Amino acid sequence: MNPVNPPAAAEGRAETVRQWRPSLVNLRPLLRRALFVVLLLVTLALIWEGLKWVGGNPWRPETNPLGIAHDPPLRLKVASDLNLPHLWDIAAAFGNPARRNGPPLGQILFDASLFTFREAVVGFFLGGLLGFFLGVLFAHVGLLEQGCMPYVVASQTIPILAIAPMVIIWLKAGWISVAVIAAYLTFFPVTINTLRGLRSPDPMAVELMHSYAASRWDTLWKLRVPAALPYIFTALKLSATASVVGAIIGELPSGIRDGLGGAILNFNSYYISGPSRLWAAVIASAFVGIGFYLLVTLVEVLVLRSRPLANGQGG
Amino acid sequence: METPVVALNGVNKIFNHGSPNQTVALKDIDLVVEPGAFISIIGPSGCGKSTLLRLVGDLIQPTTGEVQVKGKPARQARLNQDYGIVFQAPVLFEWRSILKNIQLPLELRGSSREERDRRARDLLGLVELTGFEKHYPWQLSGGMQQRASIARALAIRPELLLMDEPFGALDEMTRERMNMELHNIWRQTETTVLFVTHSIAEAVFLSTKIVVMSARPGEIMQIVDVDIPIPRGEKTRQETAYFEVEREVRGWLRRAEGYRA
Numbered sequence: 370m371n372p373v374n375p376p377a378a379a380e381g382r383a384e385t386v387r388q389w390r391p392s393l394v395n396l397r398p399l400l401r402r403a404l405f406v407v408l409l410l411v412t413l414a415l416i417w418e419g420l421k422w423v424g425g426n427p428w429r430p431e432t433n434p435l436g437i438a439h440d441p442p443l444r445l446k447v448a449s450d451l452n453l454p455h456l457w458d459i460a461a462a463f464g465n466p467a468r469r470n471g472p473p474l475g476q477i478l479f480d481a482s483l484f485t486f487r488e489a490v491v492g493f494f495l496g497g498l499l500g501f502f503l504g505v506l507f508a509h510v511g512l513l514e515q516g517c518m519p520y521v522v523a524s525q526t527i528p529i530l531a532i533a534p535m536v537i538i539w540l541k542a543g544w545i546s547v548a549v550i551a552a553y554l555t556f557f558p559v560t561i562n563t564l565r566g567l568r569s570p571d572p573m574a575v576e577l578m579h580s581y582a583a584s585r586w587d588t589l590w591k592l593r594v595p596a597a598l599p600y601i602f603t604a605l606k607l608s609a610t611a612s613v614v615g616a617i618i619g620e621l622p623s624g625i626r627d628g629l630g631g632a633i634l635n636f637n638s639y640y641i642s643g644p645s646r647l648w649a650a651v652i653a654s655a656f657v658g659i660g661f662y663l664l665v666t667l668v669e670v671l672v673l674r675s676r677p678l679a680n681g682q683g684g
Numbered sequence: 685m686e687t688p689v690v691a692l693n694g695v696n697k698i699f700n701h702g703s704p705n706q707t708v709a710l711k712d713i714d715l716v717v718e719p720g721a722f723i724s725i726i727g728p729s730g731c732g733k734s735t736l737l738r739l740v741g742d743l744i745q746p747t748t749g750e751v752q753v754k755g756k757p758a759r760q761a762r763l764n765q766d767y768g769i770v771f772q773a774p775v776l777f778e779w780r781s782i783l784k785n786i787q788l789p790l791e792l793r794g795s796s797r798e799e800r801d802r803r804a805r806d807l808l809g810l811v812e813l814t815g816f817e818k819h820y821p822w823q824l825s826g827g828m829q830q831r832a833s834i835a836r837a838l839a840i841r842p843e844l845l846l847m848d849e850p851f852g853a854l855d856e857m858t859r860e861r862m863n864m865e866l867h868n869i870w871r872q873t874e875t876t877v878l879f880v881t882h883s884i885a886e887a888v889f890l891s892t893k894i895v896v897m898s899a900r901p902g903e904i905m906q907i908v909d910v911d912i913p914i915p916r917g918e919k920t921r922q923e924t925a926y927f928e929v930e931r932e933v934r935g936w937l938r939r940a941e942g943y944r945a
Contacts, residue, residue: 573775576743581840582763583790591788595779676778677822 414456421455424448433457455601456644462645467636470544473568474646479634485628486657488544488616492551493608493661500608501601504563508593509585514564527555529615534622543625550619555608566597569661598602602669609661617654629654687755689844689876690717695749696856697735702744708901709735709901713749715895715904719843721879725828726933727897727905733880736847736902741769741846741880747759751858751880753844765793766843768837772852774829782832783808783817805837810869827858835863838873845870851886863889867916884937888912888930889920890902896936 383589420426424445430436434457447453463475480540507514523583533550578588616635620630629650636647697710709732717723738744739751742762743845753761761767766791776785786804797805808814821829830850837845837891851859863886870877870890881887887894894908914926920926 441917571775572775573773574777575770577769577771577775578792580762580767580769582765583792587792590792592777595777600781603798627929675781675820677820 371568377438409422417453417456420445420448421453425453427451447681451644454648459645462649467646470515474649478629478650480658481627481629481632481650482653483617484544485613485620485630485654486661488547488619488628489551489609489657490545490659491545492553492615493605493612494553495548496552496555496608496612497605499552499561500559500604501563503556503560504567504590504597507560507564507570509589517532521560524553529554529618530622531596533619536619536628537623543623547616547619547623547625547628551612551615554615558604558607558611559601562600563597566600567593569600570596597671602665602673606662606666606669609665610658611660613654614657629657686719687861688716688752689717689719689721689754690878691755692716692736692739693750693752695739695746697732697739697744698747701747710739710746711901711903713902713904717876717878719876720874722879722892723895724879724891724893725826725895725897725938726881726884726903728899729882731897731899731940732902733897736897737846737880738849740844741767741808761844765789765840766842767846768840769846770830770833770837770846770848770850772819774826774833776832776836779820779864780939781818782813782824785821785832786836786839788836792837793840803839804835805911807838810838810872811835811865827854827862830854830862831865834869836870838875840852841846841873843876845875845877847877849882850881852882855916859883859886864917866890871915884930884933885921888926888933889916894929894933896933896940898940905940908933908936 379469414468421441422439423441424443424611425441425448426440427441428437430438433455441448450458463478464473466472467474469509503517507518529550532553536550536553537546540549541551567589574592574596575588578592583591616628617630617633620628621628625631626635633654636643636650640647692713692715695710695713696708699707699709709803713736715736725736727733739746740753740758742751745759751758754766756764756766759894777780777788780788785805786807790800790803805814805817808817811834813828813831813835816824816828816832821832824832825945830853832851837847851862854862867890869875872911877890879887879890888910891910892914894910895904896906896908897903898905908929910929912920912923912929
């Protein structure tokens with residue numbers, strides 16, 4: 370039987386209830402969304418394994434956790450164990466050593482993820498600052514915008530794979546060079562959205578600042594930048610994932626083998642002997658990208674919490 | 685004689701001057717506004733009454749003629765922050781609390797934090813928004829937002845308040861209440877007000893003088909004196925003097941509608 374709470378304890382509880390403050394984010398929609406994500410993942414997994422059930426290689430009871438022996442009625446190339454490894458094989462790959470007597474693959478991928486994440490974060494900040502600076506510059510000097518914008522756009526049409534080796538050779542700076550490559554992918558959306566956001570205030574708001582004889586500097590920091598923040602955060606969320614892609618691609622020609630790019634390159638060459646390792650590396654990359662995205666989203670929610678619709682912008 | 689708060693001398697405003705589609709918005713405007721007056725500008729839509737207000741605020745410049753505020757060129761007056769302005773929309777910054785919105789002009793002028801806080805709280809009392817310091821604009825009704833924007837305009841204790849159809853977007857009941865409040869604020873602060881409106885009732889209730897303008901090109905047709913005792917209140921709208929002025933203004937407006945230069 371449960372002991373009856375003494376009055377003091379009951380009071381203590383009341384105290385904690387009173388001290389409880391509503392959290393910044395409403396929890397219920399968040400939970401609903403999490404549930405939705407899980408359901409979606411389960412559905413995807415079912416489709417994945419369903420495809421292998423219909424057209425994969427024969428299921429052997431000793432290799433699958435369900436202990437099922439099954440001979441799929443069809444032989445589809447996409448569903449073969451080489452092209453589409455079983456999910457449990459991919460999961461198991463995290464625990465198995467990548468090479469004989471080495472640490473488990475999960476450990477290697479975790480370290481690689483951190484390494485790549487560092488490059489991505491530094492690139493994100495470099496690119497974000499450059500993008501913001503260019504946006505502010507273009508917003509104030511129309512001539513510069515007209516003159517430079519075509520080159521900024523052109524810079525984004527050059528494949529990153531062509532730029533990356535040059536940057537590596539020019540800078541000779543190891544992982545910093547990779548961060549610069551990540552920044553190259555990052556700055557563009559920030560420039561475009563900063564420019565757009567800085568021009569978003571109501572003309573009356575600009576006139577209001579003018580009526581108070583506000584300097585351009587004051588108008589920038591007290592009106593234009595705050596008004597641009599929702600636009601800038603939209604760009605930063607794009608940039609967060611782009612910077613991870615940039616970091617991974619930047620590692621390829623740089624000879625850096627400590628990051629996810631190196632891991633992907635490595636497991637790519639041994640795909641025939643162990644496809645699940647490459648899949649594991651892909652999953653790790655996705656986690657870094659998603660994690661970074663969520664981090665930026667969290668900062669966005671915190672920064673924009675006082676605005677209307679702030680809760681709706683979480684996605 | 686005291687220096688007039690506003691003096692317009694032979695002011696013309698032509699938009700797209702010199703191009704084939706040029707528009708004469710204002711023509712030969714002469715206007716003198718004495719200290720402490722409440723002047724309404726009324727006229728058919730598109731007659732340039734807002735343009736007139738924006739000229740006084742140095743938000744646009746006249747094509748010819750001169751605009752003086754407190755005996756200085758309008759530009760100098762703007763740079764000295766000699767006036768406060770209220771637009772048709774409240775134009776509050778959504779990322780600032782009501783208190784911070786009201787403090788904006790004081791921040792730009794470099795007032796100390798204590799000064800800003802004290803002044804903003806006084807103003808919230810004046811516009812009856814005490815208790816809403818920490819609210820954000822979007823949490824307030826349209827009328828309350830406009831009250832906050834009036835408080836912001838008054839923050840720097842301007843001798844001149846420019847108001848461009850400030851209650852145009854409000855419903856009739858709210859508008860009448862706001863008229864009452866504005867009347868009281870005007871009496872308490874002794875500010876000179878230049879008020880653009882298209883509502884005859886509003887103009888008559890609030891003003892000491894009503895400037896009736898003609899349709900484009902905007903010219904001053906008539907300046908109607910409003911001899912209704914101050915302070916005005918609930919009963920003012922039922923007095924004979926009120927109806928007489930209203931009839932007179934309406935008559936001039938009729939002529940203004942039909943009038944073409």
